Amino acid sequence: MTQSFYPPQRTLMGPGPSDVHPRVLAAMARPTIGHLDPEFIRMMDEVKALLQYAFQTTNPVTFAVSAPGSAGMECCFVNLVQPGEEVIVCQNGVFGGRMKENVERCGGFPVMVQDDWGKPIDLNKVEDALKANPEAELLAFVHAETSTGVQSDAKALCALAQQYGCLTIVDTVTSLGGISVCVDEWDADAVYSGSQKCLSAPPGISPVTFGERAVEVVKARTTKVQSWFLDLQLMLSYWAGEGKRAYHHTAPINLLYALHEALVILQEEGLENAWARHALHHQALRAGCEAMGLHFVVEEAYRLPELNAVSVPDGVDEAKVRARLLQDYSLEVGAGLGAMAGKIWRVGLMGHAANKKNVLLFLSAMDAVLGQMDAPIVRDVAVDAALGVYAEG
Ligand SMILES: *Cc1c(COP(=O)(O)O)cnc(C)c1O
Numbered sequence: 001m002t003q004s005f006y007p008p009q010r011t012l013m014g015p016g017p018s019d020v021h022p023r024v025l026a027a028m029a030r031p032t033i034g035h036l037d038p039e040f041i042r043m044m045d046e047v048k049a050l051l052q053y054a055f056q057t058t059n060p061v062t063f064a065v066s067a068p069g070s071a072g073m074e075c076c077f078v079n080l081v082q083p084g085e086e087v088i089v090c091q092n093g094v095f096g097g098r099m100k101e102n103v104e105r106c107g108g109f110p111v112m113v114q115d116d117w118g119k120p121i122d123l124n125k126v127e128d129a130l131k132a133n134p135e136a137e138l139l140a141f142v143h144a145e146t147s148t149g150v151q152s153d154a155k156a157l158c159a160l161a162q163q164y165g166c167l168t169i170v171d172t173v174t175s176l177g178g179i180s181v182c183v184d185e186w187d188a189d190a191v192y193s194g195s196q197k198c199l200s201a202p203p204g205i206s207p208v209t210f211g212e213r214a215v216e217v218v219k220a221r222t223t224k225v226q227s228w229f230l231d232l233q234l235m236l237s238y239w240a241g242e243g244k245r246a247y248h249h250t251a252p253i254n255l256l257y258a259l260h261e262a263l264v265i266l267q268e269e270g271l272e273n274a275w276a277r278h279a280l281h282h283q284a285l286r287a288g289c290e291a292m293g294l295h296f297v298v299e300e301a302y303r304l305p306e307l308n309a310v311s312v313p314d315g316v317d318e319a320k321v322r323a324r325l326l327q328d329y330s331l332e333v334g335a336g337l338g339a340m341a342g343k344i345w346r347v348g349l350m351g352h353a354a355n356k357k358n359v360l361l362f363l364s365a366m367d368a369v370l371g372q373m374d375a376p377i378v379r380d381v382a383v384d385a386a387l388g389v390y391a392e393g
Pocket residue numbers: 016068069070071073095142144145146147171173174194195196203204
């Protein structure tokens with residue numbers, strides 16, 4: 001007989017999923033009720049308001065797509081891109097490449113603006129592309145590139161797009177809750193995120209917000225949205241039908257309890273405090289890594305506190321280190337992707353996982369594991385360096 005599955009207790013310090021807050025796990029275990037139950041609809045309305053807070057927006061079209069971050073991405077593209085349209089897509093890592101795929105699958109034409117992995121999006125290149133492609137309707141970019149740990153200047157990119165008459169699609173999957181995301185201040189048009197990174201909820205649900213201009217574009221479409229499931233107007237009949245919600249699909253009820261609880265926790269802490277917490281633990285992790293002799297890949301000005309790309313020292317088998325961390329410390333960190341495979345570790349400090357205990361666990365574990373492998377590091381200094389940062393507050 002197959003037995004019940006009990007996962008091991010891990011510490012998740014990779015690129016997502018991140019450690020889920022115990023309050024969020026507890027919320028998921030509450031009784032499932034009907035998705036058109038008045039109490040459930042009341043909770044959905046609270047989720048919308050909490051998401052408006054998290055995104056710092058008053059957009060009425062703010063809700064959660066019932067699928068992971070990739071579906072939030074797809075939701076923005078399928079609704080805003082019509083066949084034959086040009087879309088300027090910035091790529092400085094893995095996720096810009098997925099945006100390109102989305103544009104192509106919508107029948108659009110991506111105009112790629114490439115930057116090196118580990119570098120932010122270059123505003124001058126984007127401006128050149130906007131000038132050279134006056135037909136373009138949209139600019140799409142990733143605010144926080146999880147594959148490299150780089151943040152780009154979302155506010156400036158949105159302003160550039162507006163100057164050239166383009167709407168924006170912005171990926172904030174790894175930034176929401178970890179660093180400043182201010183949708184209204186940026187004046188971004190369509191923004192999506194995910195539950196499993198800095199919000200510390202399980203994967204599988206994707207917050208999105210659409211501004212007025214984007215909603216107008218969707219309403220004015222002359223062709224049907226290619227995806228029935230992700231058609232914004234159909235989804236809104238479920239999420240926003242005043243007093244008469246129409247059945248569209250069955251929401252993942254318990255996952256929405258989880259998102260609700262995660263957002264309540266974020267609201268209790270306060271957005272600014274959450275951003276400051278991510279920054280503090282990043283500084284402690286950084287001090288420890290640098291004392292040990294490990295280097296950060298990304299220039300300081302563009303580093304994401306929640307995703308630390310750390311170079312693998314010469315001669316070290318990075319996969320072996322990750323395997324030891326998992327086996328001996330039940331600690332998960334991420335590998336490099338694409339061009340950075342084998343060269344970096346991706347150390348997440350996302351949401352609930354951004355705490356002192358995790359930073360000290362990671363540093364002492366790395367000290368021991370790398371030490372045993374005779375890696376060229378300085379032993380026994382990392383934890384003290386981190387504690388020094390905490391002592392300063
Ligand atoms: C994780 C991630 C996604 C995809 O989210 P899933 O929940 O894995 O589907 C998209 N964009 C970025 C920047 C991400 O980090």
